[in-house]
Amino acid sequence: MMSVVNDCALGGMLVVLAPLAHFEQYPDVYQGVELGCANSANNFCVTGHRVALEHVQASLSKASIGAVDLPVLYPFHSSYIESIKDKVMTLANGVAIQSPHIPYYSSTYGRLIKESD
Numbered sequence: 001m002m003s004v005v006n007d008c009a010l011g012g013m014l015v016v017l018a019p020l021a022h023f024e025q026y027p028d029v030y031q032g033v034e035l036g037c038a039n040s041a042n043n044f045c046v047t048g049h050r051v052a053l054e055h056v057q058a059s060l061s062k063a064s065i066g067a068v069d070l071p072v073l074y075p076f077h078s079s080y081i082e083s084i085k086d087k088v089m090t091l092a093n094g095v096a097i098q099s100p101h102i103p104y105y106s107s108t109y110g111r112l113i114k115e116s117d
Contacts, residue, residue: 016056
């Protein structure tokens with residue numbers, strides 16, 4: 001697994017405490033980063049290299065928009081990690097898919113996951 005991590009581009013993720021429309025309305029603020037995901041109606045995540053994320057965070061701060069730097073080393077949910085896709089798929093190819101043995105709850109469904117899910 002370490003060889004996969006060594007091949008991944010370093011970077012990070014930043015949660016922006018604003019509606020997703022802000023990303024689309026102010027592309028100059030988000031230069032050099034990508035939209036990672038929309039967490040809710042009022043916040044979203046951008047990913048990219050650390051320097052670009054620092055510029056975004058500074059611009060947001062000047063506009064009194066909150067942002068939270070996530071403590072990650074890699075820009076997940078972005079094209080920046082495409083370089084490891086083939087290696088990850090090769091590793092995953094050897095994993096046998098089966099029903100879970102330990103009960104777990106889903107934050108998406110808000111309940112215990114059933115085998116039929």
